[in-house]
Amino acid sequence: MRxxxxxxxxxxxxxxxxxxxxxxxVFTDYMPPPKEMxxxxxxxxxxxxxxxxxxxxxxxxxxxxxxxxxxxRYDVSVVDxxxxxxxxxxxxxxFTITRVGGQHEENGKLVRSAEEGFEQFEPGEEYxxxxxxxxxxxxxxxxxGPNGAYRLESSGLVRPLGKASVAAKQQGKQRxxxxxxxxxxxxx
Numbered sequence: 001m002r003x004x005x006x007x008x009x010x011x012x013x014x015x016x017x018x019x020x021x022x023x024x025x026v027f028t029d030y031m032p033p034p035k036e037m038x039x040x041x042x043x044x045x046x047x048x049x050x051x052x053x054x055x056x057x058x059x060x061x062x063x064x065x066x067x068x069x070x071x072x073r074y075d076v077s078v079v080d081x082x083x084x085x086x087x088x089x090x091x092x093x094x095f096t097i098t099r100v101g102g103q104h105e106e107n108g109k110l111v112r113s114a115e116e117g118f119e120q121f122e123p124g125e126e127y128x129x130x131x132x133x134x135x136x137x138x139x140x141x142x143x144x145g146p147n148g149a150y151r152l153e154s155s156g157l158v159r160p161l162g163k164a165s166v167a168a169k170q171q172g173k174q175r176x177x178x179x180x181x182x183x184x185x186x187x188x
Contacts, residue, residue: 033144033164038185040166044130044143046085047182049152050076052121053094057102070102070113074121082182087133087140097121097129098139118146119161126152128178150178 034040041047054075062069078093089095101120103112114120121127130148131140142148147162156175160167170178 031144033147033162033166035166037166037170037181038188040130040143040148041083041182041185043132044083044148045133046088046131046140047082047129047186048078048088048131049080049082049126049128049179050097051079051126052123053077055121055123057104059102059104068104069100070104070111072099072102072120073097074099079126080179082128082179083186085131085133096139097142098137099142115145117163118149121149128152128158128182 056073059068074097101114128150130143147164147167149161151159158173
């Protein structure tokens, strides 16, 4: 099941900064997440801890937008698998996550767009991701947008990227405790 219902390419009025950089927000409408983490695990095709290895910006054709759409591709390596999927790479344990928003050059200016309410991933950092397989595109999507992504801080604490109650309950939880809870939910 794909959690992304629709992407509204309602770009806010771009503001040009002194450095010649224009910015815009991309609004994305996601389905509401389950209320309990155990239901989150059940709904996911895969649950993994990944490290962001590289970030690439691309503009891809979009029929829905009627123009090229900026995307950010995150090359990730799997650090830990909580819930396996046959579509997870078995050998190199690397794959790509694509998110809306990114950057391109236009008329000599850098134009950036970012998804409202879903912060960008940071290279070298680790994240817990709840994934659904998008068979048509042959890649994973993050379920429920920011509510399906949790930054695992170097201090050992969890920081949810989403604001839903299921995500907020994980704020400040110990990494190992959350991963243990998720493994238990997978075993049921």
